[in-house]
Amino acid sequence: MGQFRVMTEPRPALAAEPAAMIDRAREVVRLNVSALQALEAGIGDDLVRAVEIILSRPGYVVVTGMGKSGHIGGKIAATLASTGTNAFFVHPAEMSHGDLGMLRKDVTLLAISNSGESRELRDPLIFCQREGIPVIGLTQRPNSFLGRTSAVCLAMPQVAEACPNNLAPTTSTLMTLALGDALAMVLMDRRGFTAEAFGLHHPGGKLGMSLQSVRDWMGDRPPAPATVPTTATFAEVVSAITEGRKGATAVVDTDGRLAGIVTDGDVRRAFNRENAAGLTAADIMSPRPKVIAPDARMSDAIDLMTQNRIATLLVLEDERPAAIIHIAELMQAGYVS
Numbered sequence: 001m002g003q004f005r006v007m008t009e010p011r012p013a014l015a016a017e018p019a020a021m022i023d024r025a026r027e028v029v030r031l032n033v034s035a036l037q038a039l040e041a042g043i044g045d046d047l048v049r050a051v052e053i054i055l056s057r058p059g060y061v062v063v064t065g066m067g068k069s070g071h072i073g074g075k076i077a078a079t080l081a082s083t084g085t086n087a088f089f090v091h092p093a094e095m096s097h098g099d100l101g102m103l104r105k106d107v108t109l110l111a112i113s114n115s116g117e118s119r120e121l122r123d124p125l126i127f128c129q130r131e132g133i134p135v136i137g138l139t140q141r142p143n144s145f146l147g148r149t150s151a152v153c154l155a156m157p158q159v160a161e162a163c164p165n166n167l168a169p170t171t172s173t174l175m176t177l178a179l180g181d182a183l184a185m186v187l188m189d190r191r192g193f194t195a196e197a198f199g200l201h202h203p204g205g206k207l208g209m210s211l212q213s214v215r216d217w218m219g220d221r222p223p224a225p226a227t228v229p230t231t232a233t234f235a236e237v238v239s240a241i242t243e244g245r246k247g248a249t250a251v252v253d254t255d256g257r258l259a260g261i262v263t264d265g266d267v268r269r270a271f272n273r274e275n276a277a278g279l280t281a282a283d284i285m286s287p288r289p290k291v292i293a294p295d296a297r298m299s300d301a302i303d304l305m306t307q308n309r310i311a312t313l314l315v316l317e318d319e320r321p322a323a324i325i326h327i328a329e330l331m332q333a334g335y336v337s
Contacts, residue, residue, distance in 0.1 A: 028162040028170070035171040036178055038157040043182065050136045050152045051186050054085065057134070059106030061087040064095065066120045068169040069112040069138075069176065076110070076180030083184050084193035092120040100127050109135045114172045116144020125149045138176055154179055214301055214315055215294040218323050225314075225324040227252050230259050230282040234270065237262050237281050247328075248312040250321035251285045257319040260285030263312055291316040292325075301325060302336055 054061055061080055065073035073089050080087035087110075090099055100123070103109060109128050113121055116139035128135050129149055137150030140158050147153045156179060162170035226244025228237055230251055240249040241264065248263040262285045270276050270284040291314045292301050305313050305327055315323040330336045 031160070031162045032171055032174050035157070035159045035175050038159055039175045039178060042155070042157055043179075046152055046154055047183065047186065050154060050183060051190060053134050053136065053151060054108050054187060055190060057106055057108045059086075059104055059108070061085055061108050061110055062103060063087060063089045063110045063112070064092045064121065064124060065112030066092055066118045068173050069114060069118070072173050072176045072180065073110070073112045075177065076112075076184065079181060079184045080187070083188040084191045085184065085187045092118070092124055095127075096120070096123040100124060103127060103131065103133055105131060105133060107133060109133055110138070111135055111146055111150070112138045112176055113144070113146050114140050114169060114176070116141040116146035118146075121146060138179060140172060154183075212298050213294065214292055214296050214298060214323075214325075217298055217301075217325070218294065218315065222323045225250055225321045227321055228262075228281050229254070230280065230285075232281040234277055234279045234284070237284070238267060241267065244324070246312060246324040246326045248314075248324055248326075249281075250314055250324065251281045252321065258289075258291070258314065258316055258321055260287040261289035261312070261314060262286070289314055293317065294322060298335060302330065305330075306336075 061077070063073040063077040063080070064070070070089070070091060077087045077089040090102055092111075095103070103124065109124065111121055111125065116137065122145065125135060125146065126149075127133075134151040135146075135149060137146040137153045138156065139146050139153065140156045141147060142153045142155040147155065156172070156175045159171055159175075160166055161168060161172060226240045226246060226249040228240045228249050228251055230253060232240070232251075237249060241247065241262065248261055250258060251260040251262060253259045259282070262281055266284050266286060270279055273279065290304055290308055290310055292304060294315055294317050301313055305311070305325070311327045313325040314321055315325065327336065
């Protein structure tokens with residue numbers, strides 16, 4: 001039986017020297033920077049028209065793209081959705097097999113293709129033409145099928161890929177991502193999308209938690225904070241702190257308004273005073289405790305506690321204690337690392 005030799009094209013030798021590899025990596029970054037600079041210079045009225053179309057449509061923005069454009073499209077859809085523009089990604093090949101039903105007459109299609117000729121995009125583009133659904137195209141070739149069928153074509157500059165064979169999508173995908181971010185941020189500005197609204201869309205993670213309000217942290221029915229009157233005995237103060245399990249108790253006047261706070265530290269210091277057992281809450285309390293309102297952000301509460309090096313913070317509503325925040329709770333819940 002004869003032997004067969006598989007013939008392959010010779011491959012260029014890889015740069016073996018560290019300096020050569022570093023130079024090549026820096027070259028890639030420079031190409032990307034140059035591409036972004038060219039993209040920035042070309043942004044104009046087409047982006048304004050794209051924003052106006054999206055704002056004028058009551059339905060979702062449906063993002064689609066094939067291959068690397070699809071991966072970038074998924075990220076763009078996620079960014080839009082998290083910053084006030086309802087959006088989701090649909091694979092173009094799936095559209096040809098029933099998912100065209102997701103393209104309702106009130107949606108906007110954001111279609112991504114570097115060449116503008118991806119065959120998987122043809123069916124959704126033709127469908128949108130027939131149904132009167134506006135298409136916003138992102139492509140390097142405005143004269144392509146995608147460019148010609150788009151209500152607005154966001155044309156990116158035609159620059160070389162960072163790939164040495166000019167094949168692997170590199171600079172083109174970076175420009176697409178940047179242009180998608182630019183579109184999302186302009187839409188966010190136009191909608192007046194606030195940090196509080198952003199927090200509602202990001203309840204998980206430290207960023208989302210810090211944007212929540214103190215009221216969100218408290219919940220609908222927070223347990224009543226430990227409180228004692230100004231006349232409470234030393235033993236009653238210690239009992240309230242122990243039962244409240246927050247390391248502190250609020251001290252209130254006869255009308256229930258905040259008069260001060262007694263913390264574990266205040267109790268320990270009181271033990272060193274003469275006739276500690278005869279002291280009252282008014283004798284050992286801190287009369288000007290740090291407080292925060294329920295509608296403040298959790299990030300403000302965390303800053304207040306860390307900057308003042310305190311373990312407990314009173315939530316005050318209508319001059320009355322509504323809750324006690326303890327730093328240990330925040331650490332356990334992931335608000336503070």
